[in-house]
Amino acid sequence: MKMHAKNRNVAIIGIGQTSLSSHKEDQNQAEMVHEAVRNALADAGLKIGDIDCIVHGNMELFEMQFAPDLWHSLGTGAYGKDEYRITTGGTTGATLVCAADNLVASGLYNTVLAIGMEKLQEGNTTGGITNMADPLWFRNLQTGALTGTTAQEMIDEFGEERAKRAAMRYRIMMDKHAMLNQRAHRRFGLEYSQMEDLMANSPPLVGELRLIHMCSQSDGACAMIFTSEEKVKQGTKNPPVWIRDHIQVHREETIPNLFGFNKPEVTHHLAARKLFARNGIQDPVAYFDVFEMYDPSAWWAVDWLREFFLLKGDEHLRMLEAGDFDLDGRIPINPSGGVIASNPIGATAMLRLAEAALQIRGDAGGHQIKKEVRHALASGFGGTFWSVLMILEKELNWQEVNHD
Amino acid sequence: MTEYFGTTVADIFATMPKRFKPEEAKEVDIAIGYEATGEGGGKWKATIKHGTLKVETVEGELTGCKTTIHTDAETFVGVTLGKISALDALSSQKLRVAGDPKFLMLLLPKIFTPYAAPAKKPDAVTARDIIATLAERFRPEKAEGVAMTIGYDLAGEGGGKWTIVIRDGKCAVREGLADPLTVKMTMEAKTYAGMMVGTIEAVTAFTSGQVKIEGDMAAAAATAKYFRKYVVPGATEAEELISLRVTNSIEQRFATGPVMGRWFAGIREKKFLANRCPKCGRTQIPPREICAWCRVRVHEFVEVGPKGVVTHFDIVYFASPDPLTGAVRDTPYATVYVVLDGATEREAITVDLKKEDIPRLKEGARVRPVWAAVTTGSYRDLIGVELDEEEGSL
Numbered sequence: 001m002k003m004h005a006k007n008r009n010v011a012i013i014g015i016g017q018t019s020l021s022s023h024k025e026d027q028n029q030a031e032m033v034h035e036a037v038r039n040a041l042a043d044a045g046l047k048i049g050d051i052d053c054i055v056h057g058n059m060e061l062f063e064m065q066f067a068p069d070l071w072h073s074l075g076t077g078a079y080g081k082d083e084y085r086i087t088t089g090g091t092t093g094a095t096l097v098c099a100a101d102n103l104v105a106s107g108l109y110n111t112v113l114a115i116g117m118e119k120l121q122e123g124n125t126t127g128g129i130t131n132m133a134d135p136l137w138f139r140n141l142q143t144g145a146l147t148g149t150t151a152q153e154m155i156d157e158f159g160e161e162r163a164k165r166a167a168m169r170y171r172i173m174m175d176k177h178a179m180l181n182q183r184a185h186r187r188f189g190l191e192y193s194q195m196e197d198l199m200a201n202s203p204p205l206v207g208e209l210r211l212i213h214m215c216s217q218s219d220g221a222c223a224m225i226f227t228s229e230e231k232v233k234q235g236t237k238n239p240p241v242w243i244r245d246h247i248q249v250h251r252e253e254t255i256p257n258l259f260g261f262n263k264p265e266v267t268h269h270l271a272a273r274k275l276f277a278r279n280g281i282q283d284p285v286a287y288f289d290v291f292e293m294y295d296p297s298a299w300w301a302v303d304w305l306r307e308f309f310l311l312k313g314d315e316h317l318r319m320l321e322a323g324d325f326d327l328d329g330r331i332p333i334n335p336s337g338g339v340i341a342s343n344p345i346g347a348t349a350m351l352r353l354a355e356a357a358l359q360i361r362g363d364a365g366g367h368q369i370k371k372e373v374r375h376a377l378a379s380g381f382g383g384t385f386w387s388v389l390m391i392l393e394k395e396l397n398w399q400e401v402n403h404d
Numbered sequence: 405m406t407e408y409f410g411t412t413v414a415d416i417f418a419t420m421p422k423r424f425k426p427e428e429a430k431e432v433d434i435a436i437g438y439e440a441t442g443e444g445g446g447k448w449k450a451t452i453k454h455g456t457l458k459v460e461t462v463e464g465e466l467t468g469c470k471t472t473i474h475t476d477a478e479t480f481v482g483v484t485l486g487k488i489s490a491l492d493a494l495s496s497q498k499l500r501v502a503g504d505p506k507f508l509m510l511l512l513p514k515i516f517t518p519y520a521a522p523a524k525k526p527d528a529v530t531a532r533d534i535i536a537t538l539a540e541r542f543r544p545e546k547a548e549g550v551a552m553t554i555g556y557d558l559a560g561e562g563g564g565k566w567t568i569v570i571r572d573g574k575c576a577v578r579e580g581l582a583d584p585l586t587v588k589m590t591m592e593a594k595t596y597a598g599m600m601v602g603t604i605e606a607v608t609a610f611t612s613g614q615v616k617i618e619g620d621m622a623a624a625a626a627t628a629k630y631f632r633k634y635v636v637p638g639a640t641e642a643e644e645l646i647s648l649r650v651t652n653s654i655e656q657r658f659a660t661g662p663v664m665g666r667w668f669a670g671i672r673e674k675k676f677l678a679n680r681c682p683k684c685g686r687t688q689i690p691p692r693e694i695c696a697w698c699r700v701r702v703h704e705f706v707e708v709g710p711k712g713v714v715t716h717f718d719i720v721y722f723a724s725p726d727p728l729t730g731a732v733r734d735t736p737y738a739t740v741y742v743v744l745d746g747a748t749e750r751e752a753i754t755v756d757l758k759k760e761d762i763p764r765l766k767e768g769a770r771v772r773p774v775w776a777a778v779t780t781g782s783y784r785d786l787i788g789v790e791l792d793e794e795e796g797s798l
Contacts, residue, residue: 022489022491022492025645025647026645064650064652124725126724126725127724127725130724130725130726138754139726139783140726140756140783140784141720141737141739141754141755141756143720143722143724143739144724146720146722146724147718148718148719149716149718152716186492186495188492188495188496189496190496194497197497198497201497201500202495202497203494203501203505203721204721205720205721205722206718206719206720206721206722207718207719211491211494211495212495212496212497214495216492253696254690255754256689256741256751256752256753256754257750257751257752258750259715259716259741259752259754260715260741260743260748260749260750260751260752261715261743261749261750262749262750264750
């Protein structure tokens with residue numbers, strides 16, 4: 001029996017986003033959700049009646065709104081339909097897509113609409129995260145997702161100057177990408193000439209993690225529509241984008257377990273290693289044309305590139321320094337500007353998938369990669385280093401790999 | 405003075421005393437320096453001391469300020485008006501704070517009411533533009549049975565002479581002044597435009613003699629209701645957007661269970677109790693019923709510590725709220741990861757380091773626990789750790 005064999009193929013056929021901004025006082029939550037849903041339906045050329053099931057996701061603790069799916073049902077169109085709600089922290093948006101993929105692949109539903117949303121300005125995100133998964137420990141010190149340990153590790157490994165420059169180069173690269181994305185929340189217009197200044201003067205948050213390195217807190221929603229291969233064959237308004245495979249590593253462990261004398265294999269590395277192996281991808285840098293990565297901070301982003309691409313030593317830094325991750329580089333990272341630019345948490349990981357799919361379609365607009373995008377990778381991150389990784393394809397032509 | 409978003413930096417400082425809330429600043433003793441660069445900028449110093457405020461302009465160096473804010477004039481105005489997010493301005497370095505930015509962001513909204521920009525003069529809109537829209541703004545339902553002719557004599561640029569005829573539920577606008585008129589209004593064209601866009605109050609304009617009314621005064625006062633309000637092209641009417649404020653405070657209690665409960669029972673006795681996996685030997689902290697790696701039940705408890713080694717640490721500058729108390733944390737503080745003596749290599753605990761020890765903190769440092777005076781079996785029993793220097797490890 002093959003592991004993770006798909007019952008039937010699943011395609012993304014509709015993508016809708018709202019703009020992403022620091023606050024949306026002109027819309028309540030249901031109205032904001034509705035804007036994304038309307039956009040996704042229009043993109044797919046479908047009506048709400050064509051949707052068989054809805055998957056809804058956000059982090060209810062951030063807005064402190066119980067059963068948000070009930071309040072949002074007029075916006076989602078879930079009234080009278082099957083609906084599931086998913087809340088898995090930062091990975092929510094990616095888990096939503098995994099769930100929609102599974103629901104369609106299973107054959108239980110033909111067409112599924114997934115919605116990720118957050119209005120972070122309506123609650124307290126850092127306070128929400130600090131109310132840890134484990135209620136009994138560590139709350140008195142926890143500061144949401146802010147940590148300087150990765151910065152320190154990189155400084156220890158590569159030297160202070162090189163490590164700091166790498167993190168800042170990544171940060172400015174993300175801003176340059178965000179400047180091309182009209183929907184992005186934070187678009188500063190940073191220049192590489194500001195690097196030294198930002199490295200020295202951006203206010204420190206934790207250790208060498210500075211304000212400029214950290215992701216935003218945004219309001220916004222994303223909706224995506226998934227359907228089966230059979231339905232795709234009946235015709236779609238826009239070219240379908242195929243979900244080849246996905247993996248979720250939600251590893252149980254407390255945060256301090258990651259910070260003893262030695263480190264367990266980072267979940268991102270574990271996810272990438274297993275996913276690439278079972279899909280016969282030997283060289284991910286060569287195979288993929290774009291990677292939309294969940295990058296909560298510039299330090300984490302640089303460090304994680306090594307994990308996701310299964311690189312060794314300073315390969316990731318050399319690639320970054322050579323411009324390989326730039327929009328017109330060898331393997332562009334986050335043409336959208338990434339999480340650092342826009343972060344409506346329940347939608348954030350879904351936006352990675354949505355943006356990767358738009359790149360494959362050639363519909364990303366101002367931040368479209370110039371060369372053809374056929375193979376895309378996207379990730380989600382949350383909780384105690386949970387990782388979700390997904391492969392999207394332009395053509396339905398990949399080779400099945402046997403893995404017993 | 406150069407305007408940004410319809411206001412100047414000087415306006416903001418000029419209105420500071422009016423916006424100051426002395427009752428909120430009784431405990432405050434701080435001097436804040438402001439440097440706004442570029443056109444319309446300058447230097448200011450605000451001294452707040454026990455409910456009093458002194459604002460002064462500064463020539464030369466800003467001295468004697470606990471905190472100084474440096475930015476360009478446009479960003480300063482934008483942030484003050486909420487047109488630019490303060491956090492974004494800080495992140496992009498357009499706004500720099502020497503001192504504690506978090507403290508300022510918490511303090512300023514408390515002791516000052518927000519600055520509101522003065523209404524913008526409708527430079528671009530002329531009386532002629534507004535008169536041209538009268539017929540389309542006419543509300544026949546409000547003018548039933550009304551028959552009147554209104555004359556406008558508007559002097560200056562963008563002005564002219566017009567007659568508005570309202571009759572049989574219809575409105576017509578003609579060039580020139582008809583005779584007779586029900587009422588005739590004479591004023592500067594810019595006064596008329598100002599009244600129409602709402603920057604000049606009609607009653608004030610009349611009382612101050614800027615508007616001359618001849619004929620039926622009551623008819624003049626009634627004209628407004630026959631027309632929908634004029635809206636400057638391209639401008640959207642500012643709509644009132646109501647946000648509801650809610651504070652949730654929820655009393656919670658969590659069962660620790662018989663296994664993790666031993667950890668709390670242990671620290672009540674100032675002991676660290678881990679449980680050891682029979683298969684891989686890891687000492688789980690806090691203890692758990694099963695080892696997730698080996699998926700076997702774990703029964704044996706072992707005492708570890710009380711001293712240990714710092715494996716990693718974070719110096720936290722960001723003052724986030726403590727969800728256990730609601731109080732904003734005192735920064736900087738050090739979060740240290742410690743592997744207790746006798747614990748296996750990955751079983752770190754995360755604790756606070758005594759503040760005075762932060763300057764001497766290093767990876768590999770030996771630490772010992774600091775216990776609360778009274779231990780009750782709660783996470784509060786372990787206040788944190790302090791450097792254990794007697795052993796000569798540093």
